[in-house]
Amino acid sequence: MNLLIMGAPGSGKGTFSSRLKDNYSLAHISTGDIFRKNISENTALGQEAKSYMDKGLLVPDDLVNRLVLDTLENLPEGVNGYLLDGYPRTLEQAKAFDEATKGTANEVDQILFMDVPHDVLKKRILGRRTCPKCGEIYNIYFKPTAVENVCDNCGSALSARADDNEESLKTRLGEYTRMTQPVIDYYGEQDKVAAINADNDFETIWAQITEALGK
Template sequence: MRIVLLGAPGSGKGTQSKLIMERYQVPQISTGDLLRAAVAAGTPLGQQAKAAMDAGQLVTDDIVLGMIRERLAMPDTQQGYILDGFPRNLAQAGALDDLLKDLGKPLDVALLIDVDFESLMQRLTGRQTCASCGAVFNRYTHPTREENVCDVCGGELTHRADDNEDTIRNRLKVYEEQTRPLVQYYNERSLLKTVKGEGEIETIYKAVADVLASTRQ
């Protein structure tokens, strides 16, 4: 199963990706993880990426695509993969299609985890993390029994500085402008499947599993 996973910040992509990985035994390929690993290992592409980042520049699509090409050559991708975080725009989607065609590993599905704007705002602005054990809560959707105290270990809950309303509205605006057009792109290629990302995690995953099962038939 070869999947591109789409969804706005806060849509629950990460959670669903882990469940898909367990079910289908395929790796999640995150471009952020690839970049960090390549830089740490000092690979040729990692050195190019580091030079760009040190200069305050964005890492070019060619470098990222090169890392994806290398990652897809590894044995654990033979049964499929989940691409998370790439493509982010139409130019990247076109370049990715060319790469996957060249590798003989075209996409089976572009899976969109769709959540409405107000729910995304609640999820992101209400997020709290335990400073001691790392457990994650939400003051709106998953509150703790005692305010600002972790249900798991009793540690103090913290709120990320960038989880404020202005910053999050800007992140969602960037998503709408750059990444949302990918929905139409993949729909036009009959690859798009949409699952509503609201409700219990297990309920959402059942819908995801049903979509993927129908895709394989």
């Protein structure tokens, strides 16, 4: 079973990717992990990607595609497929990926689209608070602490991520909509998209995912 998981920042991709990986024995792959692995191992593709990153440039679509395809050709033993997170980001990447994998064992079977209204995403991200000492995560809207801005576990003062602010979020959501929505539409035309209402509790969302995969 080969899956893509897509959704805006704060939609829960990371949380459910972990459970999908464990429950279905999938190789969880993100482009960030691919870049780090190839650069640390000093592969030819890694060196090429690093040459762009060192200049502050985006890695070109063609090179990203080659890195992903190379990773899929070398999946670890014992997995039942892959779960791609963060790829494809653009319509051009999606079309190239389809062309390279169509009719092969690496052809994508389904796209899980974690659908959350933007006003909910805003509260999830802007309301997020983390304890720097014990790592516990809270949210002032959905999971507040007993004492404002103080960790329930260890009593430390909570902090917010530097990029969890209104201006950054507006940019991130705008960029996501501009680049990723066409990808979702593209796979929707192939009847491969399962829209998951991710504005729910964990078990309700997981039930939707397992039902979609069961089909």
